[in-house]
Structure formats: structure tokens, C-alpha cells
Amino acid sequence: MTGEGRTGAPATTPEVSSAHQAAFAGMPTPLYAASPSRLLAWLDCPRRYRMQYLDRPRPPARPQRAHTSVGITTHNVLRDFWDLPPGRRTPDGVAELVRSSWIDVGFRDPEQSATWRGRVRETVVAYLRGSNRDQQPVGIERSVALRTASIAVTGRVDRLDDREGELVVVDYKTGRQVPTEDDARTSLPLALYAVGAARTFRRSCVRVELHHVPSQTVAAHTHTAESLARKVAEAESIAADLRRVDAEFAERGVESPSFPPRPSPLCTWCDFRAHCAEGQAMGPEKSDWAGLDGGSTAAREPHLQRGS
Template sequence: MQQGRATAPGSAGQGAFVQESFGGTPRRLFRASPSRLLAWVDCPRRYRMQYLDRPTPPPRAQRAHTSVGTAVHNALRDWWDLAPAQRTPDAGAELVRTSWIDAGFRDAEQSLAWRERAQGQVRSYLADVHPGDQPLGIERTVSLKTEEMALQGRIDRLDDRGSELTVVDYKTSRWEPTDDDARTSLPLALYAAAAWKMFRRRCVRVELHHLPSGAVATHEHTGESLARKIAEAESIARDARRAEDDYAEHGVDSGRFPTSVGPLCQWCDFRAHCPAGQAFGPEKSGWAALEDPAPRVRSST
């Protein structure tokens, strides 16, 4: 027996090996991403409209906080494509300017103010990032297969820190994340498990880097805690699969897609197609999250 060898979470079990060795029709794996799994948890009706209904009901126009987040993420991605000598905080701020998305804001004045604010946040953040510490991956797609699902997602940044890897996720919302947010995040745990398996290097540390405050929320998983998160994802996948199978038979008449009515209905991209969600309260404006924080939800990135 080999000693001291780390086994990546999500490795195929004996049952899968027996099935592959002696024939039989393998069960179709449920294809998912962390955002798809969390969409099911948040609201089955929104899940149906977003992933199953064809044609897909048109979503609302992009909100301003999404524009801010996308521009910041793009700038932090493209900064690593510069030559090391050009990786300065000011260069990062300039990348925010050139990648700015002017959508969802109240007016041009608000857009400009938030662009300058985002530039300042990126400049401050990059002042503490060594330009020579090239990450192992930037917006790296990782995948993980279990006996239940084939999962794929994209990591904002995957750091090579000695003998281990670290998953880094950028946050731009007004909510400052806590260590407990890092601990309970299903996407971060799945990314860590997938990176461990793909690169065959231990990956248990996950970090949430909050650009507005400069705070870093962290958690050190164990192999066991990652396995529990995989089991949680598989449980969600089983529920979603059963609902999708019912949808395949009954279509929109399926009763497995109830609306989860609550504060998120005021922010839902598919609210215009959901009477139950519309009845909860008035829709939030496209820039509301810049003034009043949206409800805290599980992160999908």
C-alpha cells in the first residue's frame, strides 16, 4: 500500500469502474456549473426559464453593478497579459477605463463616477500584487466529474503557492465578505476540488478578494470538507435532474418548478415573465445595487 499520497476529492468510485469494465449503459452525467446549481437552489422557476425553456424568455437589460463587476474582472484578467515591467497599478486603472461597460446606470454622470471609483479600487488592489508572481491560471476553466455530474466552471485566479494551489475569487459588491462566506461558498469549494484533481496538487485554500475594501476573506478546506461540498453539489444535481426529466415529459406544465418568492424577485432578470415574482414588490432599478446593497446570495463565481 502506498503511503502519503493525496487523493483528490471526486475520484471515480469502485462502482463506476465495475460498470465500465463489465459493460452496461452508463448513466448520463448531469452537466452543470456552480452558477447553474445555485440557480436551482435560489428559484426553480427562474432555473426553468433560464436553462430549459425554448425559446429562452428575454432577460431584463444588464444592471449597473454587473457592468462594474465585469469591467473590473476584465481589467484584472488583462493586466496579467501585459509584460511584467508594464504591470503597474496605473496600468490596471487604465484597463478599467478601456474596458468600461456603460450599461444599466441612471445617467452618464453616474457611470463616470463609478468608472473612476472602480479605477481607484483596482489601482489600490494592484499596489499590493507583485507583478512577477504569475498565477497558474487566469479565468481558468476547470472541470470535475463524479458518478452524478460533470461540472465545469471558471476560476478568477488560480495561484501557485509553493507545494499547493489557492483559488482566488474577486468580489466587487458593497457587501464585504467574511471568512464564513469563504468557508460556506459552494463554488469556491468545487473549484478547489476540480483544481486539485486536474493538476494533481493539493488545493484547499480559497480566498475572496474584495476590491472596494481591500479585505481578503479566507478558508482552509480539508479533503473531507471538499468531499462534503461535492456531495452537496451532487444532491442539488439529483434534484435538478429529476425536475428536468419531468420537464422533458410535461414541458411548462411540469409542477417541479415552483417560484421561490422573496426579496430576490425584485432583482430577478426574468421577473417580467413571472407573475408570482412581480407580486412580491416593485422591481429594483438598474442601478439600485450601487445605492442600496442587493440581498446577500450565495456566490456563483
């Protein structure tokens, strides 16, 4: 599932006053609705979380970078590939999908854009050669949801496979960082997608995979019921913090002390660094195309999310 663009609405919005909430005293506490991306944004940087999810109007984000355009195009092609008739699931069919889906944003010049369009075509063709193109996935960009006593999490899974009667969560990666088995094991979003898929389809789903399209690397982990329960508990813990700070923001707005910056090398890539002095102090902003080959190794995929 993705990530950015897969946002849950907060249970308490800035427009709801404490007086209105007091009127519902004695009523059950509503579930905190969120996406995995929202939960992880809080862990990355409370200030960025506030600007991205709470501030109204939201501060303008910087223009999209080239590596994001590459990631989105790749995901769109891998989504639309499975809508092609079997006879058109060929290199020429992929080339046409890349041509029609290409996002020409963030590149240094037309030549760089054309070069990367060719690279995307080649890497997607090579990746799909290792797939069973006749076995239709159970779901493509399928929405799944899970609810507990305190949270309601929704998101979209890049791909759901049926492997001998069990569901497998597949998440595509396109950045220069090749994911590892530890990335798959520790990923909160992947675990939540597995639980959500199992509940949506009423079938077992314990295996999660990160497919790095450029290198054709698959990083996988098979969860246990206990490890999935720990991940759900982790999500509930983060959501409890967010419920508290969201309510505080509703009362105090940007004066709330609960949203300090968390400066790190990622600040040079942050979409909201123009509005954060501490982030700007971490160094000059990366260029629009710095996340492509030859850029800084800091251009990792935050949380290995879609679109990076």
C-alpha cells in the same frame, strides 16, 4: 469561477423523448453536466432555474444593471492586467485597461457612469498595490473540471495562485456586501473549484479565498479532505434533483409542477421577474443603478457570484 455565463448542458434536454431514452435501457447513466451556477440557481428559485436553463425559447431577461457592468469590467481588468509586460503593470496601465474595458450599461446618466469608471480605476489600483505583481498566477480565468460517478462539473476560476507549492483558489467580489470567512467556508462553487483544480493540475488545493476588491478584504477558508468530500456530495445531491426535474420538463414542459416560484426580496432584482406574477408581487423592480452605493441592502451578490 463564475457564475452566470458558465452553464453546463443538461444530461437530458427537452428534445429527447422517453422513447429515445428507453432505447438506451441497460446503458450506463450519463453524467449530469452542470456548472456551479446552475446548481445554485435551482436552490435559489426553481422557476428561475426553469426559465434560465430549460425553457426554449428562453424568456427575455431584463437589461443589464449598472452594478453588473462594474463587476464585469473589474473582472476583465484584473484578468488583462496579468497579460501586461511587467513594466506596464502600473497605475497608468490599469487606467488604460479600465478605459478600454468600461461597460457603459445600466447607469442613470453619463455623469454617474464616469464617476464609477473613476471608482473602479481607484479600487483596482489600490487592490493591486497589495499584490505581488511580479509573481504570475498559475491560472487566470482558468477552466477546471471534476467528474464523479454521477456528475461532471466545469467552471472557471478567477485566479489560481501558487503558495509554497500548493494551489489557492481566488474569487474576486465587487458588490457592496463584504464577504466573510463563513461565506468562503460554505461556498459550494469555491469548494468544487478547489477539487477541480487539484485534479486538473494534480496538486494539492484546499485553500479558497474571496477577494473583495473595493475594500481589499480577503475572506479565506482552508478545507480538509472531509469538508471537500461533503461539498462534492452536496453537488451530487442537487444534480440528482436536477436530473429528475429536467427529465420531467422534457415530458411535460411548463405544465410540470416541479418549478414553483420561491418568492423573496431577491425577486425585485430577478432578471426574469417580468414573467413571474409571484415575483412581481414582492415589490417594485429595482432601478438599473440601485445596486450601486446608496441602493437597498437587498442588492447582495446571489451566492457571492462573479459579475454582481
